[in-house]
Amino acid sequence: MPSWTRTFVRYVDAFNYRVGRFAMYLLFVLMGVMLWSSFARAAFTPAIWTDEMGQFLLLGYFMLGGAYSLQLDSAVRMDLFYSRWRDRTKAFVDVITILGLIFYLGVLLYGAVESTAYAIETGETRRGLWRPYMWPVKTVMCVGIVMMILQCTSIFFKDLAKLRGEDLS
Template sequence: MPWLIRKYVHYVDMVNRGIGRFIMYFIFVLAGILLWSSISKTFFLPSLWTLEMAQFAMVAYYIIGGPYSIQLGSNVRMDLFYGSWTTKQKAWVDAFTVMFLIFFLGVLLYGGIDSTVYAIEYGERSRTPWRPYMWPIKAIMCFGIFMMILQSISEFFKDIARIRGVEL
């Protein structure tokens, strides 16, 4: 494989591994928010922000952790046939199906950027009583989707290398 592709795979994997390892700890942020929600409902006045903030934390955890999940191969696959195939057969199927994933993520990113620009231009807020601005979570989603596209391309290059009998 050309050195440029090797460098691309190395750097994208390194960045997504670092971000993924960092974002793993957001589960504790989510747990803290939900714990405060329970405490405030029991002993104080219920907080207006806890439910929506928990949703935002979960979105960040899920979307930003997605590229790391792809990198680890822990995404969902139908193993009825896939599990019994050779490494080369799996690489052929993965190289083909990743194109659908990249297309889907591209459409998602296009819509996400459009929605984020709208939220910034018009100061879009949530319709809940807390009324937070929506652009921060939309920007986080766009970032996560963009990183998933980069990781999917990296996985495509790895599959091509496996087909050729090389490991990246």
């Protein structure tokens, strides 16, 4: 494989690893927000921002951790036949299926960018008492999708190298 491929794989994997490890700790922030919500409701002064903030933190956790999950190969896979195949057969099937995933993520990114642009242009806010702006959350969603596309491309190159008898890991 060309040297630029190795460099691309190394940088994408390193970046997604660091962001994924950061996203992992968002779960603790989410727990803190939900704990604050419980205390506030017990004191009969409910905070109007905690439910939506919890949803936003969960979205960030999910979207920013998606590429990390792909990198660790912890995504769900139908393992009826896959576990019995040789490594080269697995790599061949993964090359085909990752292209479908990249297409899906591309369509998802197109919709997310359109939605983010609309949110920025119109100053879209969420309905409810707190009424937070939606563009920061939608921007995190776009960043997460781009990270997953880059990680899928890295996985594609690794599987292609495995088919050629090389190792990019």
